[in-house]
Amino acid sequence: MNTVYMETSTLRHGKGLKVWERALCESPEVQRKATVAQLYFLDYYFNSLAYIAARKDRRAAFDNDTKQRGLEPASEQYQAELRSYCGRERVVLRKRRTKLRVDQFHIIAQVGQGGYGEVYLARKQDSGEVCALKKMRKRTLLKMNEIQHVLVERDILTATKTPWLVRLLYAFQDVEHVYLAMEFVPGGDFRTLLNNSGVLKEEHAKFYISEMFAGVNELHKLGYLHRDLKPENFLVDSTGHVKLTDFGLATGALNPKRIESLKWKLDKVKDNQLVHRSTIERRSIYRSIRNAEPRYADSVVGSPDYMAPEVLRGKPYSFSVDYWSLGCILFEFLAGFPPFSGATPEETWTNLKNWPRMLRRPEYDRPEDLIFNLSDIAWDAITNLIAHANTRWSSLEQIKGHPFFTGIQWDSLRSSPAPFVPQLDNDFDTGYYDDFTSPEDMAKYAEVKEKQRNVDRVREKEDDFGRGVWVGFTFGKNGPGKMAQANGIGGIDIDGLVTMF
Numbered sequence: 001m002n003t004v005y006m007e008t009s010t011l012r013h014g015k016g017l018k019v020w021e022r023a024l025c026e027s028p029e030v031q032r033k034a035t036v037a038q039l040y041f042l043d044y045y046f047n048s049l050a051y052i053a054a055r056k057d058r059r060a061a062f063d064n065d066t067k068q069r070g071l072e073p074a075s076e077q078y079q080a081e082l083r084s085y086c087g088r089e090r091v092v093l094r095k096r097r098t099k100l101r102v103d104q105f106h107i108i109a110q111v112g113q114g115g116y117g118e119v120y121l122a123r124k125q126d127s128g129e130v131c132a133l134k135k136m137r138k139r140t141l142l143k144m145n146e147i148q149h150v151l152v153e154r155d156i157l158t159a160t161k162t163p164w165l166v167r168l169l170y171a172f173q174d175v176e177h178v179y180l181a182m183e184f185v186p187g188g189d190f191r192t193l194l195n196n197s198g199v200l201k202e203e204h205a206k207f208y209i210s211e212m213f214a215g216v217n218e219l220h221k222l223g224y225l226h227r228d229l230k231p232e233n234f235l236v237d238s239t240g241h242v243k244l245t246d247f248g249l250a251t252g253a254l255n256p257k258r259i260e261s262l263k264w265k266l267d268k269v270k271d272n273q274l275v276h277r278s279t280i281e282r283r284s285i286y287r288s289i290r291n292a293e294p295r296y297a298d299s300v301v302g303s304p305d306y307m308a309p310e311v312l313r314g315k316p317y318s319f320s321v322d323y324w325s326l327g328c329i330l331f332e333f334l335a336g337f338p339p340f341s342g343a344t345p346e347e348t349w350t351n352l353k354n355w356p357r358m359l360r361r362p363e364y365d366r367p368e369d370l371i372f373n374l375s376d377i378a379w380d381a382i383t384n385l386i387a388h389a390n391t392r393w394s395s396l397e398q399i400k401g402h403p404f405f406t407g408i409q410w411d412s413l414r415s416s417p418a419p420f421v422p423q424l425d426n427d428f429d430t431g432y433y434d435d436f437t438s439p440e441d442m443a444k445y446a447e448v449k450e451k452q453r454n455v456d457r458v459r460e461k462e463d464d465f466g467r468g469v470w471v472g473f474t475f476g477k478n479g480p481g482k483m484a485q486a487n488g489i490g491g492i493d494i495d496g497l498v499t500m501f
Helices: 009-013 019-025 028-068 076-097 138-143 147-159 190-197 202-221 256-268 279-292 309-313 320-335 345-353 367-372 376-385 396-400 410-415 439-457 480-486
Strands: 105-113 117-124 130-137 168-173 177-183 234-236 242-244
Touching: 019 028, 028 076, 105 130, 117 177, 130 138, 138 147, 138 177, 147 168, 147 177, 190 234, 202 242, 202 320, 202 396, 202 410, 256 309, 256 345, 309 320, 320 376
Parallel strands: none
Antiparallel strands: 105 117, 117 130, 130 177, 168 177, 234 242
16 A cells, blocks of 8 residues: 655656655655645645735725724724724734644543553633543654654544544644644543443444444545554544544554564464353453453553454555454454454464454354344354455445345434434533543553553664654644634634644
8 A cells, every 4th residue: 555645846757866866755754744845835825815815804894894884094983993903813813823732722631541642631722622632752652663653643634524533623742742632522432332232232233333334434545544443443422423543553564563573472372272162151251351451452462353364464465454353343243252352362362363263153042142143144244354355345335235234324324313322411521431530440551551661661762853753743723714713803714724833
């Protein structure tokens, strides 16, 4: 998969360039910075011209209003209103010159914790916007070779306005940190909903997996594959519909160290004996693991229950790896556990390595459990997703054409009533997220905290820690017309990006 860049005249013609100069111009880093520079100047002049047009319109509206009311320029009332008008214009100018800083956001509560930073519920003080503010330390990202992943996540978030992907409001930075201010999705992640429900009815599973396919399809249309899909990466919005998030691995190549780690874990279990367990036993074991380790998916020793074999083995792969992951998620929806989960991480790795032999249809014998048995149509859909790469489904059209998805209104999914709608008290309700003031909830993050401490002990890289690597990171969703309107000044509505350095 190639990253698409805007074409520059230097790269297009390449006349008079030496071999090493041409190679430098064609490098991904230079191409991205060339694209960022073009976007910067396009946005700069677009917004400058838009500001001039809006300012002229506001002045014309002021002149027409005072004229209709018969106010003479020399009158005291006219002069007082002119001073007020000029004051409002100065406010617009100040806001245009203001760069985003973290102190412009009021932190309400912490709602997330990862190995490289924290996520907070915050409110932008001047506009009142509520957002999820992701804060990451630059040096930590440099140590762990995660800078490219953060840049890709930022690029994906700015590249689309689809309701299926979490929306980016702002991206900015200071000397030590980078920040992503994203829309706050108050219903929490899908793992919480799944933990509370255990097994989904087939009609509900069909609804949610269809929305997940729609979200992943939007990501694929941008030219990216996710590669790390799991229930934790889907959030539930205030209306009960799904949004895809966490695009840190949605880029061209995994970290080589991570690839080696995955391959090593597979090789380590190659001689392990397969353990065949009943459906009831597997479901019970998985539920007990989840209860004991609520942050199992974030665990350093946790197993990639939803990751395709090609990714685990470091082999070439395509967009279909995300369909494998969604097949595993659909299996869990209907069975109550992922298809290759075991009693230990080693058992799970063994099952993954031998997946064609270990993928089995869940079977319940007790009369009270018969309702959990999968229908033939559902099982056929799963086995078209959890399949060898050369036969696995790889397009949304194949999904839509299968009988399991009969009745799904793909063009109006988000307007359909959701099976579950979060009960929220207000825009700041964090009831569906962990309480970071609670020792019990914080205990779930013990391993994540240990990971952070280990990262802090990693020796600083020799690379020059300059500002250049973060060029083009800063982003704002509002043009000056929207900013003026937000302050009651009027003007035109500009739906453009503002890319600032």
